[in-house]
Amino acid sequence: MTSGFRVLIVEDDPSISRLLELELRHRGMEIQVAADGLAGLTHAERHRHDVILLDILLPVMDGERMLARLRQQGVRTPVIMLTARDGDRDKIRNLEAGADDYLTKPYNVDELVARIRAVLRRVQPDPVLRVADLELNLATREVHRDGAAVELTAREYDLLVFLAQNARQVLSRTRIIERIWSENPDVDPNVLDVYIGYLRRKLDRPGQPRLIQTVRGVGYTLRES
């Protein structure tokens, strides 16, 4: 599977980019789209992608120049060129500019996916939930805060996952308790405060902003600032 991969599509024809977007998203990838070379460059600099699909013919800044700039700035994200042209000369130029592969029109989606996989040649990453500098590996149940491993008990972990899955949302005390203590829905509600306390003690280092915020009279929320 290819799920979890972040793909940047730089393509000015919406009917093509939209199709690619849908297809790749359908296969579980996260997609961003840029409609010209400059926007693509900005995107690529600001975010980390696993692969970039780059059309040659683009307004504002063409694919070749964009690629050249990108490499010049040390961005090594693999690039697959999308092109109508099929001449050897162009292929050579693209590869010299730092492309990793290319695909000629008309695009066959299955072939494209195969090439993406080939280019990545990476193991499927575990599903990871990230909020600020918190990382929850949902496959291994490992937890890291600011790179440091954190050991959690089952209850603590479930609670943290629920908070992280609803990051930024304010979750009411009752909703959290219903969800995390569903086997025994009328536990002493104070147990929630206790476990929030456990999590804070394990997650927050003095000096860092505290990750779990109290919203007095309502509940709790997990957020950055």
Place this chain on the structure above:
Amino acid sequence: MTSGFRVLIVEDDPSISRLLELELRHRGMEIQVAADGLAGLTHAERHRHDVILLDILLPVMDGERMLARLRQQGVRTPVIMLTARDGDRDKIRNLEAGADDYLTKPYNVDELVARIRAVLRRVQPDPVLRVADLELNLATREVHRDGAAVELTAREYDLLVFLAQNARQVLSRTRIIERIWSENPDVDPNVLDVYIGYLRRKLDRPGQPRLIQTVRGVGYTLRES
């Protein structure tokens, strides 16, 4: 976290729609079913759904036409196409008509649920209430005035939301108190003035027009000028 979502299924084969209905309802979603495109269109126009599952092959009006009409009328509800066909041509056409994802037969319910969640996650922006330069994020309970974050207590927030939900309307003092102090309906009515004062102190910067207006002898109203 799919509970509470409203799903419209447009599918003419009862054995399929019934199965989907049971499965999704079992997961806590609210289901409506329409058996042809025209009925589906009517449903979709009359009610608000969180996602529409749309079969391509339908009597009376096929899925593509229904989708096109829907989009034409400005309905932006996410649509997942259910289809037996798997050709690129069809995909392109659906995409252009405004579909958000698709699923090919035979349907796997878990996959369908995953796609529903994905679509909801992608599409659903936080519900935000805007009045003039005031922004209330009802999901995160964040409040901004003219871009600046404002910290409110629970009572203050509830009061402001009520005012904002009825912006421009003049709300009588009794109505506000009945609503916001419903647990204890015979508080000293002065408490309302006090809390209006708190809100003004936090929301208004000297120089800005004051957001909450007094309507003497009646109550208060939230409006622009």
Place this chain on the structure above:
DNA sequence: CGTCCCTGTAACAGTCCTGTAACAAACCCG
């Protein structure tokens, strides 16, 4: 069968919100 650690309860401490009260200001109307 024993140990260890997780879990939930309980009791207490601390914080911050809330509503009251008293007074000041603004407004209305004669």
Place this chain on the structure above:
DNA sequence: CGGGTTTGTTACAGGACTGTTACAGGGACG
């Protein structure tokens, strides 16, 4: 202009809500 009514402001005490710690029971595991 002046009295009366309505609204605004401030200070404050009580209390609701949250945080913390200690501990007993019980389950998992060897």
